[in-house]
Amino acid sequence: MAYASVIGSTAVIRGNVSGDSSLQILGRVEGDVGVTGDIALGPDAVVVGTVSGARIVIAGSVEGDVTASEALLISETGKIVGDLAAPRIGMSEGALVRGSVRTEGGGSSNSARGRAPASRSVEADEERSRPVVARPAPRPVANLAPASSAAASSGTASSNVAKPALKRPPPPPVIQAPRAGARARKRMLKR
Amino acid sequence: MAGSVVGAGLIVEGEFTTDEDVLVEGTLRGTLTSAESVSIGGDGVVEADLRAQSVVVAGQLTGNVSASSRVDIQAGGRLIGDVKAGRFTIADGASFRGNVDMDV
Numbered sequence: 001m002a003y004a005s006v007i008g009s010t011a012v013i014r015g016n017v018s019g020d021s022s023l024q025i026l027g028r029v030e031g032d033v034g035v036t037g038d039i040a041l042g043p044d045a046v047v048v049g050t051v052s053g054a055r056i057v058i059a060g061s062v063e064g065d066v067t068a069s070e071a072l073l074i075s076e077t078g079k080i081v082g083d084l085a086a087p088r089i090g091m092s093e094g095a096l097v098r099g100s101v102r103t104e105g106g107g108s109s110n111s112a113r114g115r116a117p118a119s120r121s122v123e124a125d126e127e128r129s130r131p132v133v134a135r136p137a138p139r140p141v142a143n144l145a146p147a148s149s150a151a152a153s154s155g156t157a158s159s160n161v162a163k164p165a166l167k168r169p170p171p172p173p174v175i176q177a178p179r180a181g182a183r184a185r186k187r188m189l190k191r
Numbered sequence: 192m193a194g195s196v197v198g199a200g201l202i203v204e205g206e207f208t209t210d211e212d213v214l215v216e217g218t219l220r221g222t223l224t225s226a227e228s229v230s231i232g233g234d235g236v237v238e239a240d241l242r243a244q245s246v247v248v249a250g251q252l253t254g255n256v257s258a259s260s261r262v263d264i265q266a267g268g269r270l271i272g273d274v275k276a277g278r279f280t281i282a283d284g285a286s287f288r289g290n291v292d293m294d295v
Contacts, residue, residue, distance in 0.1 A: 004198030008211045011195045015205010015221055021198040031205055181222060181240035181254055189271075 004037070009044060016049075023053070025060070032064070043077045056086070065099070194227070199234055213243075215250070233267060246276075248285075255289075 003024035007013060011027035022037035025045040032049040033039065039053035045060030052067040061079035066072060068086035076094030083099040091097065194211020197203055201217035210226040215235040222240050223229060229243040235250035245260040246252075248268040256262055258276040266284035275292040 004196070005201040005217065006194075006196045006198075008194030008209055008213075010211050011207065011209035011213075013203060013205055013207050015203065015207075017201065017203050019202040019217060020200035021217065023198075023201065027195075027209070035201065037200075 003040060007045075009042070041078070043075075050082070197235070207239075231268070240272075 003022045005021045005023045007017070007023070007025045007027045007029065009026040013027070013029045014031060016031040017023065017029060017033045018035060020036045022039070023033070023035050024040045024042065025033070025047065026042040027044075028046045028048075030048045032051075033047055034050070034052045037053060038055040038057075039051060040057045041047065041051075041060035041062065043059045047060070047062045048064065050064040050067070051058075051062055052069075054068065054070045055073075056066060056068040056071070057073045057075065058066065058078040058080060059075040060077070061081075063081050065082040066080055066084050066086075068089075070086070071088040071090070072084060072086035073090040074080065074092060074095040074097065076092040078092070079096040081098045083102070084097065085102045085104075087104065089101060089103045195207075195209050195213045197213070197215045197217040197219055199216045203217070203219045203221070205221045206224075207213070207219060207221065208224045212227045213223065213225045213229045214232060215223075215230070215237055216232040217234075218236045218238075220238045223237065223242070225243040227243065228245040228247065229241060230247045231237050231250040231252055233249045237250070237252045238254060239252075240254045241252065241256045243258055246256055246258050246262045247265065248263070248270050249265040251269045253271045255273045256270070256275065258274075260276070261278035261280075262270075262274050262276040263280045264270050264282060264285040264287055266282040268282070269286040271288050273290040273292070274287075275294075277294055279291055279293060281287050
């Protein structure tokens with residue numbers, strides 16, 4: 001499948017990637033990736049930050065939460081340290097995952113709200129979240145996206161699933177990517 | 192085939208560094224450094240300081256450009272910023288405002 005956008009294998013982005021495109025990542029992104037289209041991470045790709053998209057295929061590694069509004073597939077070379085959320089999640093043998101996994105609601109809060117919040121699903125949520133609450137050590141990875149994890153928990157606000165979120169330390173502040181050359185540009189525009 | 196493509200609709204904010212070609216059809220803000228060429232397509236918007244071997248601007252570029260080889264602004268292209276390059280062309284119909292340093 002052809003992707004409208006490609007982050008090449010030698011590319012390094014320190015900052016955020018967003019928009020309405022499908023995206024193939026072969027290089028490294030240190031920041032949050034959030035697009036409305038599909039995302040594919042190649043075997044050598046590294047993302048340190050959250051990843052969200054429609055259909056996500058991960059063959060590389062992610063340190064951060066991954067949220068798909070349609071489906072999430074983790075290949076055998078995939079490695080994720082962070083929480084996963086998608087209506088459908090597939091995990092190949094060999095894939096490494098550390099974090100909570102939720103196959104419901106999808107990424108955005110709208111898709112969660114779109115489903116009728118049946119009492120059955122609330123029970124299922126509570127059951128599923130129990131091992132997360134009992135998790136002994138805090139996750140070693142810095143949670144780079146308080147916004148998206150907040151969105152994930154607010155998606156099921158009707159139930160009391162927010163428990164695991166309370167156990168977590170408050171997320172660190174989002175640090176804006178540096179806008180190098182901003183001063184020079186401002187000076188230039190003044191002229 | 193370009194090494195990296197910032198497709199239409201995509202927004203990249205921050206520091207972008209690569210050893211391969213870059214094609215920008217979307218939006219890029221921050222800095223962009225490539226060991227090869229950088230092309231800004233007709234709908235591409237770049238607000239960044241740009242460093243590359245060669246740069247082709249068919250869209251909009253706001254920021255200072257430093258190219259080890261050349262900078263070309265194509266018809267319809269728009270560049271606001273200083274240009275440092277050995278070769279520099281501005282096509283008929285292109286817009287440019289800034290200083291030029293051609294290493295003379």
